[in-house]
Amino acid sequence: MIYRLRHAEGVIIDALADTRVVIVNGARQAGKSTAVHRLVRDRPGVIERKLDRPNDLTSAKLDPNEFVTHDGLLVIDEVQRAPELILPIKARVDADNRAGQYLLTGSARLLGLRTLPDALVGRSETVELWPFAQGEIDGAPDRFVDAVFGSATGLSTAATLNRTDYLDRIVRGGFPEAVERSGNRRARFFESYARDLIDRDVTQLAEIQRRDDLARLLSILADRTASPLSIEGIANGLAISKNTVERYIALFEEVFLVKRVPAWTNSATTRATRQRKLVFVDSGLCAHLAGLSAERLQRDPARGGSLIESFVISEILRQLTWSDSYARLYHYRTRDGEEVDAVIEHHDGRVVGIEVKASSSVSGDDLRHLRHLRSKAGKNFHGGVLLYTGTEVLALGDRLIAAPIDSLWHSG
Secondary structure (H helix, E strand, O other): OOOOOOOOHHHHHHHHHHOOEEEEEOOOOOOHHHHHHHHHOOOOOEEEEEOOOHHHHHHHHHOHHHHOOOOOEEEEEOHHHOHHHHHHHHHHHHHOOOOOOEEEEEOOOHHHOOOOOOOOOOOEEEEEOOOOOHHHHHOOOOOHHHHHOOOOOOOOOOOOOOHHHHHHHHHHOOOHHHHOOOHHHHHHHHHHHHHHHHHHHHHHHOOOOOHHHHHHHHHHHHHOOOOEOOHHHHHHHHOOOHHHHHHHHHHHHHOOOEEEEOEOOOOOOOOEOOOOEEEEOOHHHHHHHOOOOHHHHHHOHHHHHHHHHHHHHHHHHHHOOOOOOOEEEEEEEEOOOOEEEEEEEEOOOOEEEEEEEOOOOOOHHHHHHHHHHHHHHHHHEEEEEEEEOOOOOEEOOOOEEEEEOOHHHHOO
């Protein structure tokens, strides 16, 4: 399998230079172990221990203090399998504040595990490693977020993809195994991945009485990706309680299946809702769970539109893990029907609105939601970008532009 450079590698290296414990967290099969091994293999004094090896796991559980004793950099892969290691690690880094002592990887949100005896708050930095971004697959910069805030060279104008190309990328997704496969072999990977995650990781985090409800809920969420969450409607459809739906979705987040995007508000957006929007971490898995192939998406443009929007949002979320522009992602929706697909808010208060259109043409009406956001954000409105399946970057008035979707990864 071809190794593709991960943009987050630079963030991990920087963290090891000034932080005692670095945690690389993310979905199973996203490439964490491979990326970490490549980063440390040439460093002197490194020991790598993998808790998916029975001997290493037994040693970790029987004598955790001895297991974490090492003078150089100790890499522990799949650390969530032995949470009893965390207190000895905490004790060692409290007694010795040298940077770069431990590099931990995990496939569930380490600090969210219920069985974790203590947290490493103030002693650690967490870097989230997603399935491949499009720029990692293509060898492109992946600097759209920096470009829209002006800290990169600008938006790319070298678009060559059309709607069919984007749909092919969406159903492929970014898991390394899925990228290398096609057709039925890729579908089998997604099917096994979802089933194993439910049977192993989700049920490890919580006692689940009706596992079939988890699979049904996943399919419903995939069918409604990029839409504001109606917990009550989903609960009624599954004949389970709202609290149970909320708990299951939280578990899906813990194992990096989905992300919930919060709503953006300010003092001028009194009509804005606070309903969160849900997207899948991987578009290929989402399409599979919803029963959507590239061919079916071509026949059903409406379904393709919601998946393209979800795909764009997840690509932006990936970039926020390595962007030089410290920012957060939101969506915007009002009770009056005004809606902006994504709002990126810089830590200095500037906001950029993102609208996604699954069409190769642009009309004036496509900009009305961005204009609304511009009026509500006031002086903090930095710009609005309409991402579409065309090939040109178009100036569309005061701080508004249209740009090809692949400017997401070719910019910078």
